[in-house]
Amino acid sequence: MHSKEEIFKWVVEILGREFGFSLEELRPETHLIDDLDMDSIDAIDMAVRIEEKMKLSLSEEDLQSIGTVQDAVDLIHGRLD
Amino acid sequence: MLSRLFRWWRVVATGSAFTLFGVGGLFAALLFPVLNYVPGSRLERETRVQRVVHWWFRGFILYMRALGILSVDVVDAHRLECDGGQLLVANHPTLLDVVMMGSLVPQLDCVVKSSAWANPFMRGVITAAGYIPNDAGEALLEQCALRLRDGRSLLIFPEGTRSPKGRLGPLQRGAAHMALASGRPLRPVFIDCDPPALMSGQPWYDVPSRPMRYTIEVGEAIEPPELGDGVTRGAAARELIDTLRDFYQERLQDQERLQDPT
Numbered sequence: 001m002h003s004k005e006e007i008f009k010w011v012v013e014i015l016g017r018e019f020g021f022s023l024e025e026l027r028p029e030t031h032l033i034d035d036l037d038m039d040s041i042d043a044i045d046m047a048v049r050i051e052e053k054m055k056l057s058l059s060e061e062d063l064q065s066i067g068t069v070q071d072a073v074d075l076i077h078g079r080l081d
Numbered sequence: 082m083l084s085r086l087f088r089w090w091r092v093v094a095t096g097s098a099f100t101l102f103g104v105g106g107l108f109a110a111l112l113f114p115v116l117n118y119v120p121g122s123r124l125e126r127e128t129r130v131q132r133v134v135h136w137w138f139r140g141f142i143l144y145m146r147a148l149g150i151l152s153v154d155v156v157d158a159h160r161l162e163c164d165g166g167q168l169l170v171a172n173h174p175t176l177l178d179v180v181m182m183g184s185l186v187p188q189l190d191c192v193v194k195s196s197a198w199a200n201p202f203m204r205g206v207i208t209a210a211g212y213i214p215n216d217a218g219e220a221l222l223e224q225c226a227l228r229l230r231d232g233r234s235l236l237i238f239p240e241g242t243r244s245p246k247g248r249l250g251p252l253q254r255g256a257a258h259m260a261l262a263s264g265r266p267l268r269p270v271f272i273d274c275d276p277p278a279l280m281s282g283q284p285w286y287d288v289p290s291r292p293m294r295y296t297i298e299v300g301e302a303i304e305p306p307e308l309g310d311g312v313t314r315g316a317a318a319r320e321l322i323d324t325l326r327d328f329y330q331e332r333l334q335d336q337e338r339l340q341d342p343t
Contacts, residue, residue, distance in 0.1 A: 020316035037251075041222070041258055045315050 002080055007054075007073045014049045015069070018042075028070035046072075054080065084290065087149075091288045094148040099285055101144065102180075103202045105137060110205025117209070124231075127211030131188050134210055138184035151293040153181070160268065160299040161186055166232040167302065168225075168263070170256045171270040172249060172329050173238040176279035178272050181297060182236050190228050190235040192221070192255075194242065215241060215255075222258050229263035239325065243281035247337070249329050256325070257305070257318035266302035269325055271332045273298075275340070300328055 012026045021036060032038045038046070043066075047058045050072070056079045066072045113130055121129070145151050161169070169186070171178060183189055195214035197203045213224055225235055237259070240250035260267045273296045276289040303324055306312050 018313045018315045020319060039254060040219070041254070041318075042315050044219070045313070 002077070004073055004077050007076050007080070008069070010053060011050070011069060011072050011076070014046065014053060018045055018049055026069055028068065028073070030069045031067055032069070032072075033067075050076065056080065088288060088290060091148075091150055091292065092286050094145075094150050095285055095288055098141070098145050098148070098150060102141060105141070106202035106206055109133075109137070109209070110201075113205055113209035123211070127190075127209070128188055130206075130209045130211070131183075131190075134206065135183055135187045135189070138180045141180060142184045149292055150288075151295055153295045153297070155185065156296065156298040158185065158299060160301070163234065163268070164232075165265070166229050166234050167266055167268045168229060168256060168260050169234060169236045169268050169270055170239055170325060171236065171272055172244055173240050173242065174244045174272055174277065174280065175274045176243070176285075177274075177295075178238070179236070181272065181295060182270070185297070186234055186236070188234055190225075190233050192225065192235070192237045222255065222262060225255075225259045226262035229259060229265040235259070239322070246277055246280055247333070249326065249333060252322050252326055254318045254322050257321035258314070260303075260305040260321060261308060261314055261317055264305065264307075266304050267321060267325065268302050269300035269328045271298040271300065271329060272296075273332070273336055275336070298332065 008028065012023065015021050015026055015036075016023065019036070019038070019042060025036065030036060032043075032046075043063050047063055050056075051058055054076055056076070058075075062075060066075060113133075116130055116133070117126055119126065119129065142151075142153060146153065169182065169189075171182060179191060179193070183191075191207075191210075191212045192215050193207055193212045195216040197207055197212075198214065213221060215221065225237075228235055237256045239252040239254075239256045241253050242250065244250050256267060259265075275294045275296070276291065278287070278289045278293050279285065303321060305321060306317050308314055308317065
């Protein structure tokens with residue numbers, strides 16, 4: 001059972017490594033599109049890394065439901081629960 | 082008085098040029114389907130159409146130059162010739178940018194705003210030429226990368242639409258992803274029109290006080306990095322776009338300094 005804090009660290013690690021974002025840019029309320037300018041290809045790459053790391057599967061609807069970093073954390077936490 | 086007369090002349094001349102372009106588009110819509118019956122693969126037929134479009138655009142620009150509507154200066158034009166195809170990435174200040182680029186490069190695939198297919202003067206030509214709509218999503222990336230790997234030249238405007246006046250709009254990363262997926266270089270092209278004309282939201286008859294001077298500067302190729310070994314697609318695409326943005330911003334600032342030395 002993984003805590004949300006642990007999942008947040010994983011998500012931040014993935015976003016930092018994949019896209020070069022600094023830790024300061026990645027807060028729970030950070031919006032992936034409005035703040036980080038992520039596009040559809042970035043979303044796919046992020047999803048692939050999350051699926052590899054956390055051994056789960058994300059649908060297109062799942063991706064569309066993710067607005068902020070916290071949304072991603074909550075989604076993953078719900079899946080791993 | 083004389084300058085006003087010349088301006089009115091350019092309004093009439095510009096109107097005639099756009100009329101000619103529209104008539105040409107309708108004529109091409111009739112002619113190009115006939116070219117489809119000439120033997121060859123789909124790609125060969127599209128290339129044939131693109132070469133016809135190239136000569137048409139060259140003639141159109143020559144017409145506008147002859148009437149005194151505009152002048153054109155191309156810097157480092159030799160860089161447009163490339164064995165093995167390249168991705169030409171240009172800023173987009175005016176309505177004539179595609180025509181300008183098409184007049185310079187005989188074989189040129191283009192990513193075009195999808196709304197162009199709703200324009201009856203353009204639909205026939207862009208379909209026959211095999212231009213690619215910009216709303217094709219992930220398939221757009223694959224299609225463009227394939228064409229680049231096949232040794233074709235491709236034009237894309239990373240702003241996705243015409244630039245705001247005197248500035249650069251936000252750059253989308255599609256061009257960077259195409260370069261990474263294909264392994265082909267990005268060739269930045271800076272287009273400047275002085276005085277500004279045919280901008281987004283500006284009617285064709287809003288002709289400037291003097292003839293337009295187009296300057297097209299072809300930059301050095303930007304090679305995409307190889308992915309892997311800590312180089313990820315997302316980070317590499319951002320770095321490529323940052324390099325591209327710097328290229329355009331430097332030149333926009335140079336233009337600003339020239340126009341307002343104070």
